[in-house]
Amino acid sequence: MTTESDTQPITYEELLAAVQPSAGGREILDPATGELVGRAPQHILEDLESTVAAARAAQPGWAALGHEQRSAYMNRAADAFEANAEALAVLLSREQGKPLNGPNARFEVSACAAWLRATAGFELEPEVLVDDEGGRAELHYRPLGVVGAIGPWNWPMMIGVWQLAPALRMGNTVVMKPSSSTPLSVLALVHVLNTALPEGVLHAVSGDRTVGNRLVEHPDVAKIMFTGSTDAGKAIIRNSADTVKRLTMELGGNDAGIVLPDADPQAIAQDLFWGAFINTGQTCAALKRLYVHEDIYEDVVTALTETAKAMPMGIGLDENNVLGPLQNKAQYDVVANLVQAAKDSGARIVLGGNPEQDQPGYFYPTTLVADIDNNNPLVAEEQFGPALPIVRYSSVDEAIGMANGLEVGLGASVWSSDKDKAREVAARIVAGTVWINKHGAVDPRVPFGGAKQSGYGLEFGVEGLKHLGQPQVITY
Incomplete structure (x- = not known):
C-alpha cells in the first residue's frame, strides 16, 4: 500500500x-x-x-x-x-x-x-x-x-x-x-x-x-x-x-483514408494531417495512403500542404516543435528509399522529399507525394514515417477496391460531409476499425484489433x- x-x-x-x-x-x-x-x-x-x-x-x-x-x-x-x-x-x-x-x-x-x-x-x-x-x-x-x-x-x-x-x-x-x-x-x-x-x-x-x-x-x-x-x-x-x-x-498496418467528393478540404486538412503524421508518422494505425476524389483532389493537396508547412520539426526538448526524427537509422532508410522510389517513378513531390545530409539525427522532412500510382512502393508498402502518398480516384468503387487491395487491415477512414454516406462506404472496407472524419482516434472503452495480416x-x-x-x- x-x-x-x-x-x-x-x-x-x-x-x-x-x-x-x-x-x-x-x-x-x-x-x-x-x-x-x-x-x-x-x-x-x-x-x-x-x-x-x-x-x-x-x-x-x-x-x-x-x-x-x-x-x-x-x-x-x-x-x-x-x-x-x-x-x-x-x-x-x-x-x-x-x-x-x-x-x-x-x-x-x-x-x-x-x-x-x-x-x-x-x-x-x-x-x-x-x-x-x-x-x-x-x-x-x-x-x-x-x-x-x-x-x-x-x-x-x-x-x-x-x-x-x-x-x-x-x-x-x-x-x-x-x-x-x-x-x-x-x-x-x-x-x-x-x-x-x-x-x-x-x-x-x-x-x-x-x-x-x-x-x-x-x-x-x-x-x-x-x-x-x-x-x-x-x-x-x-x-x-x-x-x-x-x-x-x-x-503492421498500411491504413487507407478515402476522401469523398462532398468533403470540405479546408475543414478536414488539420485532422488529415494528424491522422497521418502523429508521432512523425511512426504509428501503426496512422493514415498511410490517402485516396482523394478527382473533383477535389487539388484542393485537398493544397489544404494539406498549407497545414503541413506550419508544423515545426526538430529536437524534442525544444518546446516549439511538434514533429521529431525517425527513431532509428533503419526506419529512416525505409522512408528515404520509398520516397526515392516515388521520385524515380515520376510522382509529384509537393512538399519535402529533400533531407539535409549534414545535420545530426534521423530527421526526414514532412513529405507529401501527389500524382502517384497505387502500385508504387510508397503506397503499397508501410512507410512508417513522415511521407504521405495521395492517390487520385474517379469512383467510390475504385477507391474501395484500392483500399482493400492489400493484405493488411488495421484501420481506415472515410472523410465526408454526409455521415450516412460515409458509414455506407466504411461498411465495405476490410479493417478492424474504420473512423469517419478522423483517423487513429483510439479510446480505452472501444475495442481495437486488426483484420487480415x-x-x-x-x-x-x-x-x-x-x-x-x-x-x-x-x-x-
Whole structure:
C-alpha cells in the first residue's frame, strides 16, 4: 500500500539512475542529436528465467485480491505515474525522439495514466447464458497466469500500458520485453508503477532477441501480447505453437483514408494531417495512403500542404516543435528509399522529399507525394514515417477496391460531409476499425484489433479484458 509521500515526483536524473545498471550496459543514443541518453541493462536468459519464476509465484496472491482491490492498486499506480509525468516525458522524448509538445511525449505519458484509470474502472460480471427449467449456465473469466508483453519503439510507454493494464486488471502478472531501441522508457514505466503495485506482479526484462524468443516459448508464460511488424508477429506465432499460448497480435498496418467528393478540404486538412503524421508518422494505425476524389483532389493537396508547412520539426526538448526524427537509422532508410522510389517513378513531390545530409539525427522532412500510382512502393508498402502518398480516384468503387487491395487491415477512414454516406462506404472496407472524419482516434472503452495480416485478438474495453482471461462455463 502506498502513501501520499510515495507519489512525490523524482527528478529526471533520479529516474534515469533508477533504470540503468550500476556498471556496463548498452549505450542508448538520442535519435535527434546522437548524444548519449543512458545505458540499458543487458539481461540474459538466466535473468528471464528468474523473472518468470517470480511473476508466477506472485500471481496467485494477486489474483486472490479480486477485481476491486486490483483496481485500487492500479489507480494508485496512475497517481504515481502522474506525479512523475515530466521526468518520464523528458526521458521518452530523449530516447524515442518525439517532441514534448503536440500529440507526443507529454501526451503519451498522460494517456498512460488515463488508460490505467479507465481499465481499472471496467466491470466484467459473469454472463448468464441459460436460466430456465433445464438449468443455469454462467460464463466467467479467470486469470491466465503470467502474461508476456512485447512492445514496440514508437509508443513504448503507452502501448506498454495497453498491454499491462488489462493483464493486471484480470489478475495476471506481467513480464515486459521492451524494444531494444527504447528500453529505458519501458524500464522507467515499470519502475514508477512498481512504487504503487505489490512486489512481483510487474516486471521488465531488457534483452536481445534470444531473451524475447525464450519469453515467447516459455512453458510458464500463458499468453503473449505483441505489437510490431507482421513478419515479427508470424515468428512469434510459430515460436509459441508448442505451448499453445494465447496470443493478442497487433501487427503492421498500411491504413487507407478515402476522401469523398462532398468533403470540405479546408475543414478536414488539420485532422488529415494528424491522422497521418502523429508521432512523425511512426504509428501503426496512422493514415498511410490517402485516396482523394478527382473533383477535389487539388484542393485537398493544397489544404494539406498549407497545414503541413506550419508544423515545426526538430529536437524534442525544444518546446516549439511538434514533429521529431525517425527513431532509428533503419526506419529512416525505409522512408528515404520509398520516397526515392516515388521520385524515380515520376510522382509529384509537393512538399519535402529533400533531407539535409549534414545535420545530426534521423530527421526526414514532412513529405507529401501527389500524382502517384497505387502500385508504387510508397503506397503499397508501410512507410512508417513522415511521407504521405495521395492517390487520385474517379469512383467510390475504385477507391474501395484500392483500399482493400492489400493484405493488411488495421484501420481506415472515410472523410465526408454526409455521415450516412460515409458509414455506407466504411461498411465495405476490410479493417478492424474504420473512423469517419478522423483517423487513429483510439479510446480505452472501444475495442481495437486488426483484420487480415494486421493481427488478431482485441484490446481495450471490456472485450479487451476478456482476451486476458480464460473463459470458464459453470453449469448447474
